[in-house]
Amino acid sequence: MKVTDLRIGNLFIDKYSKKIIPVLxxxxNGNIIFDIEYFGIWQAxxxxxxxxxxxxxKFDHNHWATKWILYDMPTPTGIKYVxxxxxxxxxxxxxxxxxxx
Incomplete structure (x- = not known):
């Protein structure tokens, strides 16, 4: 993953605590600062x-077609992550x- 593919506010998950952590x-220099509330071992x-x-x-049943088109889009152009x-x-x-x- 390249930093140029990200935006402030993008959501990630901590591998260890499973908490949601947004990009801050x-x-x-290519580093990413996450909004994380604790110190110790973590990995986004x-x-x-x-x-x-x-x-x-907030894609609900009224957006069913959109939801599945996005969800099942083939790689490499597909959407695989939040x-x-x-x-x-x-x-x-x-x-x-x-x-x-």
Whole structure:
């Protein structure tokens, strides 16, 4: 994953605690600053795009066709991770996706 593929606010998951951690800042040297509230061992990983995440991002049954077109899109152009869907949605609408708890 390249830093140029990311945006501030993209969501990742900590490999160890399984907490959701958003990107806070993208540095010119290629480093990524995450909004993480504890110290110790942690590792940010992309969140696989699952049906559960699609629903959390407010794609409901009224968006069924859109949901499955995005979800089943073949690789390498396919959307496999939550941050990729966030970026595509923003590029198409100019709005951020929010999580539906």
């Amino acid at each position: 800042e993208l540095l010119r 990983e992309p969140i696989p795009l699952t049906e559960n995440w699609i629903e959390k991002l 941050h990729q869907l966030q970026n595509l949605y923003f590029a198409l609408t100019g709005e951020e996706l929010t999580i539906n708890n």
